[in-house]
Amino acid sequence: MSQKDNRPPTIYDVAKAAGVSISTVSRVINASSHVSDPTRERIQDAIDRLGFVPKAEARARAMKGFSRIGVLTPFFTAPAFVQRLRGIAEGLLSTPYELTIFAVESIEHLNHYLATLPLTAHLDGLILLSLKVNDQSANKLKQHDLETVLIEFPRPDLNTVEIDDLAGGEMAGNYLADKGHQSFGFIGDTSELREYTILPITQRLQGFQKALRERNLYLPSEFICKAEYDVQNAEEKIEPILKQKNHPTAIFAATDLQALGVVNKARALGLRVPEDLAVLGFDDLDIAGYVGLSTIRQSLEESGRLAVEILLSRIKDPDRPLRHVRLPLKIIERQST
Amino acid sequence: MSQKDNRPPTIYDVAKAAGVSISTVSRVINASSHVSDPTRERIQDAIDRLGFVPKAEARARAMKGFSRIGVLTPFFTAPAFVQRLRGIAEGLLSTPYELTIFAVESIEHLNHYLATLPLTAHLDGLILLSLKVNDQSANKLKQHDLETVLIEFPRPDLNTVEIDDLAGGEMAGNYLADKGHQSFGFIGDTSELREYTILPITQRLQGFQKALRERNLYLPSEFICKAEYDVQNAEEKIEPILKQKNHPTAIFAATDLQALGVVNKARALGLRVPEDLAVLGFDDLDIAGYVGLSTIRQSLEESGRLAVEILLSRIKDPDRPLRHVRLPLKIIERQST
DNA sequence: TGCTTTCACGGAAGTGCTTTCATGCTCATA
């Protein structure tokens, strides 16, 4: 019995017990591969037998960062956030970084997070999804050297991943006009509910109007409609418009969920989609593919992956310049137009 | 400028700034005597100025009462996991607990997590989503006193939240038979792809068959169909069945995504849903509501909330007995049946 | 004045871990 008195076992004891070097033990404790199965097993065995627990303090010392990246997200009720999150998780998959999610549910909550996370959360990096960052918070982040990437919120002094909502609106207008439509409608969501998120429907609408205007087409204000970000509410709000005898023949919805509501209601009213009514969404959620909705793809997963990429590259080398990536948009034509 | 870039200051930085050796700084930090007053003051000054916090201490503090709960999930590609996660996040919202997500992508990966997380992750609790836990891993969890809740995997020695898939299948059978159907089909997913997850379609199928048998109805094996967990693949796989002249009039899909594929394909083939073909799904994903799919609700969010509740109550009082909750299922009738 | 104490302080050796680099090994390729 070569037990070291009654002191807690160290990695050396484990190594000796398993007949390997401490490096190899460290490898099996951490995710690293490059350890053969039999060896790994022997080591696991020794760990269990000795009741070895790595001392957190020693680890902290030896390790560079915390291996933690945090994501601040409006409470993920919306599919768009989920898909972005998926991209983030995917990007982090082959890295040693942990993914910790902080759900934001009010603007105070957000600002509280932004004030305290850099100090107490022990993060190497932070990604914010569609959240407003004011000057004060931004300074705090920079002051504490917490690398940050903003998705879907512009800020010259922080890394950002954005899309061009105005251009997206224009694409929609041009696309529908090219299809020969003459009368249009728009449905967007009322984002006033949440002051801390931004859902830039206004810009999408402006782009849409701009494209139409340039072709001498017109979007009547009575065909502009706002609804909550939700299928059912969109169904209700669009109903009076679709019931008019000369309803628009093409509707651009600022989000896929609302586009789906429009399609549902149209069908329920006996309108054929796309023959009687073309519907174009925005986002390209998974669900758009499932139900054959034409839409403008904004590469949600990609935005997450990209944010991770930017974050990790800056963590690795803080001297890299800030990046402001604008993701391309693309019309995905399916069966609703 | 002798600034150490952006890295947090170390004891060396303080020593240099105060013009002393690190030993002396260490003495000051640890309140040891044998330091002259002027020197002590100079050092304190430097400490304050640099905002020095001993790293190990910081780490230890961070990990002390961790307030961290981890979720192991098959890489959240499937909406069902997302909804469970949503329930978990919701349950954690008003608590001081952080939510850290560990995405599992292979069985080795899972077992590695199970072997090392109890040691190094500093978690107060762990929730596993639809993941297989073997005896060895379970022992490890218990041995390290890591409170654990399993969702959708049965184990008498750990807390569990489950549903009764067999009963769910029976509900489907009874429901469709009550509607007067005489000929049935089934589509389920091939979960062989991922040995680490469990998608208990077999039981759903068995329950379905059982209910039908008890009414002297029959599910022909040529109408049992397996597809990947995916809308498009379901569309493809169900096509030959729907094309037969006496195709079934009711199809039970073991998951909503596949149900949706069936509905899509049926419509594409000119069949009316539900007049010519009734389709019943399983899960009640958000999307089921969006597209009017009848389904069997398994309260995905609720499973997450419940898991959190169980976990927190056991963390608070480890003497509470293990819990094995079985969530009720409910038929949600919409437009596809 | 000479000698021991005392005490502030620096040097350097641990501490328990991670990580980089070097090495030998086995296969597959030229």
Place this chain on the structure above:
DNA sequence: TATGAGCATGAAAGCACTTCCGTGAAAGCA
């Protein structure tokens, strides 16, 4: 047969501290 690619492994160099030991100078005592 030479070559190298890939991988499991060990040796050793950190990491950010603590602590032990030793030194020189001031202080105390005769």
